[in-house]
Amino acid sequence: MIPANFDYIAAKSLDEALSLLAKHKDDAKILAGGHSLLPAMKLRLSQPKVLIDIGRIKDLSYIREAGGQIQIGATTTHFQIETSDLLRHACPLLPETATHLGDMQVRNKGTIGGSLAHSDPAADWPAAVIAVGAEIVAAGPRGERTIKIDDFFTELFTTALKPGEVLKEIRFAAPKGRVGQSYVKFRHPASGFAVVGIAVNLGLDGSGKCQSAGVGVTGVAPKAYRASGVENALKGKTLDAKTLAAAAAHAADGVDLNSDLFATGEYRKHLAEVYTRRALEQAVARAGK
Numbered sequence: 001m002i003p004a005n006f007d008y009i010a011a012k013s014l015d016e017a018l019s020l021l022a023k024h025k026d027d028a029k030i031l032a033g034g035h036s037l038l039p040a041m042k043l044r045l046s047q048p049k050v051l052i053d054i055g056r057i058k059d060l061s062y063i064r065e066a067g068g069q070i071q072i073g074a075t076t077t078h079f080q081i082e083t084s085d086l087l088r089h090a091c092p093l094l095p096e097t098a099t100h101l102g103d104m105q106v107r108n109k110g111t112i113g114g115s116l117a118h119s120d121p122a123a124d125w126p127a128a129v130i131a132v133g134a135e136i137v138a139a140g141p142r143g144e145r146t147i148k149i150d151d152f153f154t155e156l157f158t159t160a161l162k163p164g165e166v167l168k169e170i171r172f173a174a175p176k177g178r179v180g181q182s183y184v185k186f187r188h189p190a191s192g193f194a195v196v197g198i199a200v201n202l203g204l205d206g207s208g209k210c211q212s213a214g215v216g217v218t219g220v221a222p223k224a225y226r227a228s229g230v231e232n233a234l235k236g237k238t239l240d241a242k243t244l245a246a247a248a249a250h251a252a253d254g255v256d257l258n259s260d261l262f263a264t265g266e267y268r269k270h271l272a273e274v275y276t277r278r279a280l281e282q283a284v285a286r287a288g289k
């Protein structure tokens, strides 16, 4: 399958990419790793006249910690996250999530910014960034703005990014103290995407009570979401098996359930509850004593 004809421009800087977007408007699309956009173009689901490649802008690829904050540049690849020593120590949830994404080729080229901007309802990153309570930095013609992750995924394949904006950075407070994290996924046997993916980020106090809870869910609904019912059922509690099971039962509260030939809505809800319980148990075990 061959895409429709298009022009290709490799932007040398974010400013140049923004000017090109302003010039070509709806005719243009940003290209990062190309692992979602190019398949869509080959199927003619997307037919941009101009591709603006940001994948070669070195300044947009980084993982760093500054002032208690972890900052990840938009074109950082899944593989860079998977193999980051900084993240393995500071926030192991992200390297763990990366291992679940596609195969080595996909992880070598695909970017976290591209995945979040694409907002595929079965993508892995959205669950993880919700669990850590990230903010998205968007750069546009009038400068930068930050978008809370809970406001970022708006609909199926749709985000709060406005026309002319580029996702520049993902950032969040570095987890501190006694932390337990986990990402578990029920993979679609054909595509490898998440039928259900659950990311958990727990903070515990010295006595083992839950101080903070972040639970992100993907695959279950038209967009990734925060499982607030689960989080609320954990906060302030001692995290024994009964509490975790009771909390996990809220994994799909109040959401429109995805349904397809492989998994009905009811089955997804069941999987969400079972996988949330698993992720919680794993996170508590990893938090140690």
Ligand SMILES: Cc1cc2nc3c(=O)[nH]c(=O)nc-3n(C[C@H](O)[C@H](O)[C@H](O)COP(=O)(O)OP(=O)(O)OC[C@H]3O[C@@H](n4cnc5c(N)ncnc54)[C@H](O)[C@@H]3O)c2cc1C
Residues within 6 Å of the ligand: 029, 030, 031, 032, 033, 034, 035, 036, 037, 038, 039, 054, 074, 075, 100, 101, 102, 103, 106, 109, 110, 111, 112, 113, 114, 115, 117, 118, 120, 122, 123, 124, 125, 161, 165, 166, 167, 168, 191, 192, 193, 194
């Ligand atoms: C075989 C295969 C298996 C896969 N398996 C999985 C999987 O198991 N789990 C999973 O989560 N994903 C999976 N993916 C998708 C993969 O993770 C993609 O890399 C990712 O979804 C998109 O990132 P990208 O950098 O390739 O973005 P691109 O394809 O370049 O872009 C995707 C979309 O986002 C826009 N965009 C990209 N970057 C930005 C930016 N910085 N600002 C604004 N807009 C932007 C583009 O215009 C386009 O609309 C798979 C892909 C393939 C081909």
